[in-house]
Amino acid sequence: MSKVTVVGAGNVGATCANVLVANNVADEVVLIDIKEGLAEGKTMDIMQTANLLNINTRMTGVTNDYSKTEGSDVVVITSGIPRKPGMTREELIGVNAGIVKSVTDNVLKHSPNAIIICVSNPMDTMTYLIHKTSGLPKNRIIGMGGALDSSRFKYFLSVALNANPNEVDGMVIGGHGDTTMIPLTRYATYRGIPVSELLDKATLDKVAADTMVGGATLTGLLGTSAWYAPGAASAAVVAAVLHDQKRVIPCSALVEGEYGENDICIGVPCLLGRNGIEKIVDVKLNDAEKELFAKSAAAVRNTNGALASSL
Numbered sequence: 001m002s003k004v005t006v007v008g009a010g011n012v013g014a015t016c017a018n019v020l021v022a023n024n025v026a027d028e029v030v031l032i033d034i035k036e037g038l039a040e041g042k043t044m045d046i047m048q049t050a051n052l053l054n055i056n057t058r059m060t061g062v063t064n065d066y067s068k069t070e071g072s073d074v075v076v077i078t079s080g081i082p083r084k085p086g087m088t089r090e091e092l093i094g095v096n097a098g099i100v101k102s103v104t105d106n107v108l109k110h111s112p113n114a115i116i117i118c119v120s121n122p123m124d125t126m127t128y129l130i131h132k133t134s135g136l137p138k139n140r141i142i143g144m145g146g147a148l149d150s151s152r153f154k155y156f157l158s159v160a161l162n163a164n165p166n167e168v169d170g171m172v173i174g175g176h177g178d179t180t181m182i183p184l185t186r187y188a189t190y191r192g193i194p195v196s197e198l199l200d201k202a203t204l205d206k207v208a209a210d211t212m213v214g215g216a217t218l219t220g221l222l223g224t225s226a227w228y229a230p231g232a233a234s235a236a237v238v239a240a241v242l243h244d245q246k247r248v249i250p251c252s253a254l255v256e257g258e259y260g261e262n263d264i265c266i267g268v269p270c271l272l273g274r275n276g277i278e279k280i281v282d283v284k285l286n287d288a289e290k291e292l293f294a295k296s297a298a299a300v301r302n303t304n305g306a307l308a309s310s311l
């Protein structure tokens, strides 16, 4: 019996739950929100696709009743406000820190062995907050950002290459922020061929820049931040953990010397399995990439500094 709780039945949480259920990733999914009736309504709507999509997962929607989340193997935290056009993710810290802290406390009362996937923004800082306040071992706290950013990177590369996105590989590490992401263009490939052999520098620079502001671009177009790819990326991380897939996916992890940094959560390639983050994979960076990583880490550390006054 596998059980996943998704906290926050808004755009990202409901999409994540829908992808989990539509793909029969878990035996049971619980969707929970503070807003009366929202999780129940989204659950009813999703489960009315069961006979259309051959869904066998059981799904429950509840308003703030954590007893229903009892014994979850994985919990995805999406509760909190999203940004509006013109805002940065970092501006959300004041409201979201309190929400993420109280949700984590409630979740762990009923699922003390759960692996937590943090989605709420500013994600690296919210993941760090969970580390600082929950007492959980570092392998059980995963920040979801790099899975999404890498998928966007592959999308923009596929458009530039006029190729199938499934035939493109690439990774984004560093912070999950408009200026802190690091698309690793040097390691990106199309069917094993380095993209630098197929696209000129100006095109590759534009792909990297579009990736970094991918979330801001969609926020401008939609009036609130994106949800289809964020929900699907969160579900992919859940599946990697629940099914012990041993996939390497960039996630925000507590670093203790890896990539030259300490005491922050930041996007690094993580081997994901049933124990959560089973290993941080060491990808060799050149001097320019190392410098970008150090700058990214400094920016994430700076945002973490605002945590104390936000709680």
Ligand SMILES: NC(=O)C1=CN([C@@H]2O[C@H](COP(=O)(O)OP(=O)(O)OC[C@H]3O[C@@H](n4cnc5c(N)ncnc54)[C@H](O)[C@@H]3O)[C@@H](O)[C@H]2O)C=CC1
Pocket (backbone or CB within 6 Å): 007, 008, 009, 010, 011, 012, 013, 032, 033, 034, 035, 038, 078, 079, 080, 081, 082, 083, 092, 096, 099, 102, 103, 118, 119, 120, 121, 123, 144, 145, 148, 176, 224, 225, 226, 227, 230
């Ligand atoms: N890490 C990532 O890659 C991404 C992160 N995000 C972040 O995810 C968060 C959610 O985004 P959306 O789903 O678009 O927002 P939304 O506004 O559609 O949904 C958020 C939900 O959280 C609920 N909520 C608020 N406080 C709560 C509490 N204490 N307990 C339970 N539920 C509570 C609200 O009622 C609302 O339904 C935002 O902080 C956003 O910035 C969004 C996309 C990608």
Ligand SMILES: O=C([O-])CC(=O)C(=O)O
Pocket (backbone or CB within 6 Å): 082, 083, 089, 121, 148, 214, 215, 216, 219, 225, 226, 230
């Ligand atoms: O852009 C935002 O604020 C939401 C998010 O993290 C993303 O879509 O990457």
